Amino acid sequence: MNPAIEAVSISKTYHDLVSGRETHALDDVNLTVMHGEFVCLIGPSGCGKTTLLKIMDGLLPSDSGTVRVEGKTMVGPGPERAMVFQSFALMPWRTVRDNVAFGLRLRKTDKSATREAVQHYIDLVGLRSFADSYPDQLSGGMQQRVGLARALAVNPDILLMDEPFGSLDAQTRNLLQVDLERIWEADHKTCVFVTHAMDEAVFLSSRIVVMSPRPGRIHEIINVDLPRPRNDQTRTDPRFVELTAYIWDMLRGMIVREEDAA
């Protein structure tokens, strides 16, 4: 197995121009994600998990270090990577169909191929009956299904997801996790998934990268040995419960220290 995407000694500091304060978001972070791996980044807020993901997508520059995609140093967003956003980032003036087609439209893919791919991914995420609706006619969960279909439609090798289910209620989130698992099982695309939900990380991941804040560093990497395909029964598996509790213990330690420091 080859690495699909590697972050090599990435550091990033944010400077607040108004207060002059510096936030050490990432400090010498190294992460290698193999082909077909589903890796979750988890950690308390301020641990730089979203920053790391955006650097890997090329949306943010790092202060030092490099990101390598398929062994080649990457300079910006590329067609082999696609991102799913926490804010959904859908165009409110376009229908579901046209939102999903966005990436293909930018790449000037021919019309009938686009139409076919768009329909395929709309069906895959279960939005067949809403293909001609507008985003504001959909629930939050359905909107993020559109975001997922839009990312899948460009057929990327690597899927980057920034707390995609973070703003959804717990029930919707469970449903979407199961659907994402089903979609992922079909072709085992390389996934990097940022979350703050312990159970979500355990449910989806092959490996969980636990990060600690100020400065953002990788604290521990956990292999998740739960059998696949995973489904709602997985949530009652003793191992699932154990791993979730283990991660919570670790995170609680960090959060309590932060609270004390504050």
Next chain:
Amino acid sequence: MNTAEAASVEPPGVSVALTMRLYRGLRRAIGTNMATIATVIGVAVVWEVAGRVWNFLYLPPLSKVLSAMWGLIADGTVPKEMGASLFALGVGMAISIVLGLGLGTLMGVFPVVRKTLDAYVDAMMSAPTVAFVPLFILLFGLGYPTRIATVVLFAIFPLIINAQAGARAVDQNLTEMGRSFGAGRGQMLRELRLPMAYPHIQAGLRMGVARGVDGMMTGEVLIAATGLGGLLGRFGNAFTMDKLYAVILILLAMVILAERIVIVLGWVFVPFGRHRVVARPGS
């Protein structure tokens, strides 16, 4: 509605889609707002009754006004003067739209331009623009140039201000998404920036057109010789009140129609005209 079935049929051809949009646009333009229709009928009835009961010079009954209007249209007076007015309005609006959207966009994009022009635009937006018309008459005479200049002076500032707001209406979540998917400069503009700006531009067009009609009238009344404004002066001075009201009604209809036309053209021809929501707050 069975959406599942609708989704499975072949996408309609361009002409069918355009016809559908035209149809939906017209239906929305006409609207089904019962309250509005009721108000219009109510006012008409009160006007007619009051006019008949009081028999007062300054308030001829609506029926007399409408028959005077028909007379003015049939004998060619209104069409001739209206043609002249609409010509001035059309040319003035074209100049205002091109210059206004251009300048507004520049002000939105470049802070230097904004800082240079902001004070003047703000001042002119609220200044009594009518004060400039005598100056225009001195400069350009009594013909079309003065009337066109008046339309521009009235219409251009809301266009500038709204185009500027549009150029600055940027949803960071969407532009980041565009960058992630590899949008180039032109694609960013066409796919994201322009649709985000459109609601503001549309608001500017509506205000601009309404004020343009205002400017057209103001110019004509002050020049007092031509166009619908000229008719107003003529009928007012002659105390032919039914004809005066007829022209006023025609003017009101023109303003409403002009504004509606702007909106409907947006629905029909701007692919992102349907949804006027711009930004959705990111969480």
